[in-house]
Amino acid sequence: xxxxxxxxxxxxLVGIIGFGAFGRLMARHLxxxxxxxxxxxxxxxxxxxxxADVALAPLQDVAACPVVILAMPLSRLEETVRAIGPHxxxxxxxxxxxxxxxxxxxxxAAGLPDHAEIIATHPLFGPASAAGGIRGLKIAxxxxxxxxxxxxxxxxxxxxxxxxxxxxxEAHDAETAMAQxxxxxxxxxxxxxxxxxxxxxxxxFDLLKQAIDMVRNDAPEVFQAIECLNPYSPRIRKRxxxxxxxxxxxxxxx
Amino acid sequence: xxxxxxxxxxxxLVGIIGFGAFGRLMARHLxxxxxxxxxxxxxxxxxxxxxADVALAPLQDVAACPVVILAMPLSRLEETVRAIGPHxxxxxxxxxxxxxxxxxxxxxAAGLPDHAEIIATHPLFGPASAAGGIRGLKIAxxxxxxxxxxxxxxxxxxxxxxxxxxxxxEAHDAETAMAQxxxxxxxxxxxxxxxxxxxxxxxxFDLLKQAIDMVRNDAPEVFQAIECLNPYSPRIRKRxxxxxxxxxxxxxxx
Numbered sequence: 001x002x003x004x005x006x007x008x009x010x011x012x013l014v015g016i017i018g019f020g021a022f023g024r025l026m027a028r029h030l031x032x033x034x035x036x037x038x039x040x041x042x043x044x045x046x047x048x049x050x051x052a053d054v055a056l057a058p059l060q061d062v063a064a065c066p067v068v069i070l071a072m073p074l075s076r077l078e079e080t081v082r083a084i085g086p087h088x089x090x091x092x093x094x095x096x097x098x099x100x101x102x103x104x105x106x107x108x109a110a111g112l113p114d115h116a117e118i119i120a121t122h123p124l125f126g127p128a129s130a131a132g133g134i135r136g137l138k139i140a141x142x143x144x145x146x147x148x149x150x151x152x153x154x155x156x157x158x159x160x161x162x163x164x165x166x167x168x169x170e171a172h173d174a175e176t177a178m179a180q181x182x183x184x185x186x187x188x189x190x191x192x193x194x195x196x197x198x199x200x201x202x203x204x205f206d207l208l209k210q211a212i213d214m215v216r217n218d219a220p221e222v223f224q225a226i227e228c229l230n231p232y233s234p235r236i237r238k239r240x241x242x243x244x245x246x247x248x249x250x251x252x253x254x
Numbered sequence: 255x256x257x258x259x260x261x262x263x264x265x266x267l268v269g270i271i272g273f274g275a276f277g278r279l280m281a282r283h284l285x286x287x288x289x290x291x292x293x294x295x296x297x298x299x300x301x302x303x304x305x306a307d308v309a310l311a312p313l314q315d316v317a318a319c320p321v322v323i324l325a326m327p328l329s330r331l332e333e334t335v336r337a338i339g340p341h342x343x344x345x346x347x348x349x350x351x352x353x354x355x356x357x358x359x360x361x362x363a364a365g366l367p368d369h370a371e372i373i374a375t376h377p378l379f380g381p382a383s384a385a386g387g388i389r390g391l392k393i394a395x396x397x398x399x400x401x402x403x404x405x406x407x408x409x410x411x412x413x414x415x416x417x418x419x420x421x422x423x424e425a426h427d428a429e430t431a432m433a434q435x436x437x438x439x440x441x442x443x444x445x446x447x448x449x450x451x452x453x454x455x456x457x458x459f460d461l462l463k464q465a466i467d468m469v470r471n472d473a474p475e476v477f478q479a480i481e482c483l484n485p486y487s488p489r490i491r492k493r494x495x496x497x498x499x500x501x502x503x504x505x506x507x508x
Contacts (some may be wrong), residue, residue: 122454129457140454165454175451177458182447186440186462189497191488193436197429200376200394200419203383204468205433208440211461229507237502243443244498248491251481 011035015065017080018072019043019056021127021219024095026071027054029134033159037062045091064085070096070199072110073221074229077104093117093148099180099222100230101169105144117146122176123162126216135161140170140176177232184226185237187212205212265289269319271334272326273297273310273471275381275383281308282389291316317341324350324362328483331358335365347371347402351435353476354484355423359398365448371400374423376430377416380476382468384499389415394430396423431486438480439491441466474495 011034016023019040022181027036028050036054039062062068063084072080077096088094096104105120112118124138139162143149149166156162167175190196190212227233245253265288270277273294281290282304290308293316316322317338320483326334331350342348348370359374366372374396377388384391393416397403403420410416421429444450444466451459469476481487 096345121283124454124456135459138454143332167454172454175454178447179451179455182444183456183459183462185501187458187497188501189494190436192497193432193493197433200378200392200421200426200429201433202378202437202468203391204441204465205437207465207468208437211458211465214456214461234505237505239447240443241495241498242503243446244439244495247439247442248495251478251488251491 001154010184012067013037013065015062015068016054017059017062017068017070017084018076020071022123023069023071024048024051025130026069026123027051029160033155034067037065039063049113059083060087064089065092067093067095070094073219074098074100074104074225075221076130078107078111085111085113088113088116090115091117093119093146093152095119095121095152097121097123098225099176100225101140101142101172102231103229105169109144110200117148118144119146119149119152120144124176126215126218128217136163138163138165140165140167140172142167142172144169173230174232176226177223177230177236180226181230181233181236182240183211184215184218184223185240187215187225191216260423266321266441267291267319269293269316269322270308271313271316271322271324271338271475272330274325276377277323277325278305279378279381279384280323280351281474283414287409288321291319293317309341313337314341319341319346321347321349324348326382327473328352328354328358328479329475332361332365338349339367342367342370344369345371347373347400347406349373349375349406351375351377352479354428354479355394355396355426356485357424357483363398371402372398372445373400373403373406374398378430380469380472382471390417392419394419394421394426396421396426424456427484428486430480431490434480435484435490436494437465438469438472438477439494440458441469442477445470 014030014034014036016027016036016038019038030036037057038054038058039059043056064087066089070080094112098104099122101120101122108118120142122140139156141149141164142152153164156164196209268284268288269288269292270281270292272294284290291311292308293313294313297310318341320343324334348362348366352358353376355374355376362372376394377391393410395403395407395418407418410418450463
């Protein structure tokens with residue numbers, strides 16, 4: 001009677017390692033469902049008011065949560081995996097959220113202790129595209145080790161309203177090399193060509209600018225990972241450049 | 255009493271020369287306001303039911319309307335201007351609707367008789383982007399000869415709900431070389447790379463695909479005019495390709 005909460009099951013504990021823009025976006029959507037602990041080597045100076053209930057904690061305490069989400073650049077994944085290994089609780093579920101899946105799955109499978117279950121994920125959105133909420137947005141799920149993928153997928157669908165694409169790291173990288181590799185390349189080029197016209201624009205150009213605006217503030221590491229650490233990206237980029245150069249040539253000299 | 259219509263002013267007569275996809279789109283939006291006559295060297299075999307009241311007529315009859323709109327590829331504009339000249343009524347207003355304005359204004363100013371007034375226009379939309387109606391879409395207006403631009407602009411705003419951008423052929427071509435030149439180039443490349451992914455896509459990639467879909471069915475002449483007959487396009491294209499190639503190089507070997 002004096003403590004109603006003792007009658008309810010406490011929300012499960014989830015640890016977020018890497019509390020940058022994406023880590024905080026996740027925290028906002030996970031906090032109604034879980035108690036959250038977060039670790040970042042350089043935590044944000046100004047705390048977000050709506051994340052006041054997320055406990056910033058030392059790495060080993062966050063790594064000890066039954067579910068651990070890794071949200072750092074892929075270039076830092078290997079050292080992080082090494083650092084958390086000894087602190088993981090028995091049978092912990094570890095997930096990453098990076099844009100490239102073959103490399104991430106390989107690092108986690110090789111570096112995490114055998115008792116840990118692993119799911120490589122790629123939420124196909126970021127702070128800009130999720131500004132209006134995440135319902136209806138997509139997330140790719142690649143089961144790597146263990147049997148909890150179906151349960152995680154069910155939560156993502158029912159709890160968060162996401163559209164879950166079950167896939168493999170290879171199929172993911174092959175498909176996103178085009179979807180993300182091209183979008184980010186085109187965006188980087190157009191940003192360098194700014195100022196872009198605003199007055200005499202067509203609907204199609206306005207859509208192109210909207211597409212750019214969704215990725216222009218992504219961290220440089222995201223671009224680097226998509227273009228360099230996805231093994232399919234370089235050849236997709238080459239195809240794009242070759243076709244564009246041929247078209248330009250066919251159009252005649254300037 | 256026997257003929258109520260004799261009491262009302264008949265709607266003004268407008269001639270459309272070139273009755274292709276864009277000519278017919280125009281006719282759909284102009285027919286509530288004008289009586290329309292149209293000419294096409296190869297008129298569509300199946301008439302559109304909603305355009306049954308548009309009178310298909312010989313070139314000289316359509317050219318004799320007080321307002322004449324030229325809606326053929328830029329590559330056919332010069333011969334058309336030559337052909338209609340002798341049939342224009344005194345003080346006729348001639349407008350074109352092509353994607354490139356310096357060349358079109360030059361051809362019309364040089365080839366149309368002195369008594370004809372001229373406005374070069376560019377509706378910044380096509381059948382695909384206007385599928386949901388044209389209210390709120392943009393049209394560029396370049397006065398070339400005569401004093402009727404303000405009146406035409408007022409009709410386009412109030413009668414059709416368009417956003418009118420008053421400009422010069424030079425300013426138009428400089429700005430659209432980027433807006434249209436880049437969109438059409440990118441679209442042409444991506445269409446050649448199809449099939450594009452549909453499953454693991456981000457919001458920004460979906461926007462990119464929407465942009466492509468708006469121009470993919472444009473006539474080849476539209477691409478040709480935008481890329482080759484706009485004098486600013488080749489250098490914009492070169493800049494795009496140079497920046498993309500540099501980025502690709504900086505990302506390292508594939």
